[in-house]
Structure formats: structure tokens, C-alpha cells
Amino acid sequence: MKRVSVDIGGTFTDCFVAWGDRNIQGKALTTHHNLALGFNEALANACSELDVAVPALLSQVDSVRYATTLGTNALIERKGPRIGALVTTGFKSTIPLSRARGYGEGLPEEAQMDIPNASRPEPIVPIPMIREVRERVDYLGQIFWHLDEDDVRSRIRELVDAGAEALVVAFTNSVVNPAHELRVREIFLEEYPAHLLGAIPMLLSHQVAGRKGEYARSMSTIMDAFLHATMYHGLGTLELNLRANGYDKPMLVNHNSGGMAQLNSTDALQTVHSGPVSGIAASEHLMVQTGLGNVVATDMGGTSFDIGIVVEGGVKYYDFNPVIDRWLVSIPMVHLVTLGAGGGSICNYDRLFKSVKVGPQSAGSDPGPACYDRGGLQPTVTDADLLLGYLDPSNYANGHIKLNARRAKQAFEDLGDELDMSVVETAKLVKRTVDANMANGIATELRTRGYEPRDFTVLAYGGNGPLHACGIAAVLGVDRILAPPFSAVFSAVGAGNMNQMHIHEISTWTTLFDPNLKQFFSDYASFNANVEELERRGRDDLVRQGFEAGDIAYRLEIDMRYGNQRVQTAVVSDVLRLKSQRDVLRLIDQFHTRYGERFGEGSQSPEAGIRINTIRVCSYVVQSTASFSGIQDDGREGQRVEPVGTRACHFPGHDGPVETRLYDVGALAEGTRIDGPALVTTPATTYLVEPGWRYYAAAQGAVWFTRGGH
Incomplete structure (x- = not known):
């Protein structure tokens, strides 16, 4: 396998190259003004280890796959076109009212309160x-008020005259009957042919989101339109850069649904948070291939700390109505919790609690932390790690970034004055605070879903994951934590492991069990017709990208609920078609079991009736993946590795400096055991073994941190 996969983060661009039996990682600072520059540098760093020129490598790889935060950054910076929206008469306020919850969605809990x-x-x-626009379709898809085409022409003309650079059509109940939305697009092209209007896009809501829910569907389409130009130009620049360097195959883009597709088959909204989702995909492959059991994936990069859950049995946690930035949307996205706790998180004085607050603001890659010496003036977590002695100023990011300890000290002096603490004590407080924030985030995410942290293996990856692993575990109350293979670029590894996949869904009102009539669902033909239509859409998407129809697999997912409950539970069906009452009963039994696992056995209420609200089909083609093996601690001990030096470091809970042994990349040799305190500095990341902890290097560069007799 020869493949390049890339995760373009807010601070670093990570690159993972699979080249036959060799796996190489490269990192560079993200260049937000032109993503291709950071990618070229990261790939060049990897190619230098392989002793292969970049054009020669790109001409031989089977694919290049991108996960990017370009869409996320565009939303944060509000960089996008002026959008005009066409809605059904009487529903003009649906978008601005935002279900009367827009004031709080997307904010931390304390801000919502x-x-x-x-x-x-x-x-x-x-x-x-x-x-x-004068038109109306009822909930069954019957036309109640025919489209007034003269009215449509007038409204489109008004929006174009007002400077609209993208148009959105979001009519009520269009997912049931899209005839009016489709006719509006025809009218638009009649009035403004492409040679007159240029490349102004018109997006139809039923094509972006297939579920009911007018506000969420409208916002999905609006955000897709808002990101369209940014993603088109940004990813288009990356594709042109590949072409200039000898790559002649389609560029692949990772989706936040856990799959990927060619650039021409990707909606802009699907790319938001695709980088962290790629790390969760890599965690799933690691779990399946090594038998680790349930894992919680934690990615601590330069900007954020991302948490995802992967459980045995193939159950995936999706957000079907996720909040992206400040808006509720209607797309299936792998469930992800993001905290503002990265290496670049800015530290401020909290006047209310007379303590320190870390994040959510980040210094990013430009100017970056104060110690980067690029103009940053505010104290960050990375500055604290440097002041505590954890980072090697001359060997950070493989020596590509020289750290300036004097700048870090200056940044922390003002914060220390407000706290009436020394610079070192302030830095220790920052470490305690950020470790506790991350640990509490993990515990909250697991316990709200009925899990205990001790029943999970915690994976610590990202550029700063191994540096804070012991501190997180200590607060979390677990005694084992794993830094997986290629931990510094683990999300990039996941970007190369995803299957090409498309998800299509449709809203439905299907009663599987009617408690009043004591009847089970029997209209199998209508249900199966919906499934067949969703399969056809997925098949067309993948065939268009060059796959044979016989290579495509399908997964049927169904959103179910008891009676009129608002809570829906996703069930992966054992069968793709309903053919008998036995299939219906089997589906109900799966729902019963899944609901009990989620909300507690005995909480099920079939007497209220059982309904299907959404039918969803995942169409995918299985791809080859990187292999993980031999990462368990088998008790063996390899050749003893001698330290390359010592350094005084400061640890929370210890009053003075602690003499700490230093190791280089040689400590990643399989079987190496090191007792803390110790630091292992590699070209990609730093492993911090705090006092009372033990380090064990397993196969493929995986590292276990254990405490006590574990």
C-alpha cells in the first residue's frame, strides 16, 4: 500500500505516508492563507526520511486523502458569501427565530445559563x-398551494439585486415532495443562465438534508452555501498543488460522517470537524484489530481537545442534529465533544474564582504561543510546559521550531502577579487546570452515557496527548493510558483508513407497533421502496467515482422512538429488507435492547407504541487500512535503554524541582521500560512520565503509561 493521508489542523498540518512496509510521519505549521504550503512542508519532511522526491512519491501513491479544518475556520472568521434564502410564505421567521434557542446553542453550559x-x-x-414564495406542500407531500412562478421570478430578482452571491431554497415539507424546489432551480437557470450569472450556486434543502425539521434543514443548507466558495477554492488549491507535483488521481476528502469521497462528491458541510473524526476512525480500527475493548479517543492538539467514544459491537455514536459553531444542522456526524484545551490555549486570570482559566481561546499557529517567538504575547499551555522543563527548546517539532523560554517567562509574569504566585507555580497551576478540564470532559462524556472510565482504555494522541497523559489519568482515576502508534499524527492515520462512503436518509412516519389497534407494521413494500431508493442514491454516488456496483456494501440504520417521545435511538438493522412479521419483531427487539443499554433496563415503554422517524442507508466500499498489532503489554522487557541526560522539571504536588531522566527516540524500541520521572523526546512528540508512573514501549511505537501494579 502506498498512500498519503493528511490532517490539516488549526496549529499543525500532520502527514502520514504509507510506503510499502514503511510508515512515515511528518509535521509542519498550518499555513492558513494557503493550506498547500503547510502540506508541502509536512510531506517534504516525510519524504526526506524515505529519501524520495515529492513528485516521485506523488506519482506512485494510490491516493491522497485530506481531513481539514478549513470549514471550521471559515465559520469562526465569518468568511463567506452573501446568501439569499427563499422560503415558504408564512415561514420567514423560521430561520431567525432558531427555535427560540439560538441564544445558547453552541455555547458552554455556563454561558447558556x-x-x-x-x-x-x-x-x-x-x-x-x-x-x-407563494407555495405549500403538506406533510404527506400533497401540493396544497401550487408554486406561483411569477412570484418566484420576482423574489429571485430581488435577492440578486440585493447582492446575493449564493441562493438557498428551503421550502416546507420539501423532503416529502421536492417538486417545487426543483422547479425553482429551473426557473433560476431560465432567468439567469450560467453565462450571465457566472458561478453563483443555488442549493436545494432536500438535497442537502433528507430529514424533516424545517429550521435544522434550512440551516444545513445555508451553512453549506456559506462554506461552498471557501471549500471550493481552498481544496481546489490543494488539488492544483497535487497536479503540479505529479499526482494525477482524484483527491479524496474525509467526511465528518466517518467516510470519505472525491472532492466533486463532497458537500462543504461534510468536511467540518473531519480531522477529529478521522482520529476516532483510527481508534476504531485499533480497537478491532488489537482487541482492546471499549476505548475513549482523546486528541490533544495545538488548538483543542477532542473526545470520542468507540464501543465493542459496532455501535457508532452519531449526532444526527449536531450544533456546528452556533447553529443546529441536520446531518449525521460522528459524535464528538470538543474542549478549548490544546497546547495553544490561552491562560487568563479568573477574577471570580481568583484562579486561572485555560481556553477556549487559542493562539493557533500564527502567532502561536509566546515561546514560538512569532509575536505571541499571551501565556499558553505550551509556554507552561516549557517553563516546567518538559520541552526541549532546541528539539521541538523535530527542531523546526526553536522555543524561546524568555518569551514564555515574560508572558507568565503578569499572570503570576495577578495570582501572587511565582512563574513556575503559575505554570504548575495551569498544568493542573488543563489536565483536570480534560479529565472532567472525558468523565462527563462517559458517565452521561452510562459508562465508567475504568471500563475503557483511554487513548492519548495528538501532538500534546502523550505530554499530558499521566496528568489526565491521575485526575480521571485510571491507572492505564495508551499513546497509540504514530500518536502525534494519529488523526492523519485515520484519514487514510476510512472507507469511501455516502449516507442518504429520508424522514418517514412509520408505526411498527400501534398500541391502540394492537397491530404490527405490515406495509413492507413501502418501507423497502424507501430503502431501495436510498441504496440507489448511494450506488450512483460511488459508481460515479469509478467503483463497480458489485463492490458496494450497504448498512441500514433506523431512528426509532416510543410513541411521541422526542428522544430517538439509532438501530443498525440486521436485514436490509422487511419481508415478514418476524423481521419486524427482530427490529423491535434490537430497539428494545439498544434503548435499555442507553437509558437503563426497564425504561422501555412499548405500550406507548413504536415508531420509525428516519430511514438511513450507508453505502460504502471497503478500503485497505494500516495494520495495528502487538501493542499489548506482554510482560517482556527489552534491552535496557540509557538516558541521554537529565533536566530539572517541576511537577504538581512536588514543591521543588525534580531531577528527571531524559531519553531520545531510542526509548521507543519495543520492550523498553522506564520508571518516572522521565522525558522521552522524539521528532514528533514528547512523552512525559510523571513521578509514580511507568512507561512501556510496545510494538509500532505504541506506549503504555501505567501506575501502581498495573
């Missing part, structure tokens, strides 16, 4: 850019 200071985000589509 601060009602007096609540404020809505700056709208992507201002009210003057929303126009009503």
Missing part, C-alpha cells in the same frame, strides 16, 4: 435577505 447576557450570533442570512 447566563440568560440576562444572552445574545444571538450574527446571522449568516440577515432578515432582509430572506424572501417568501
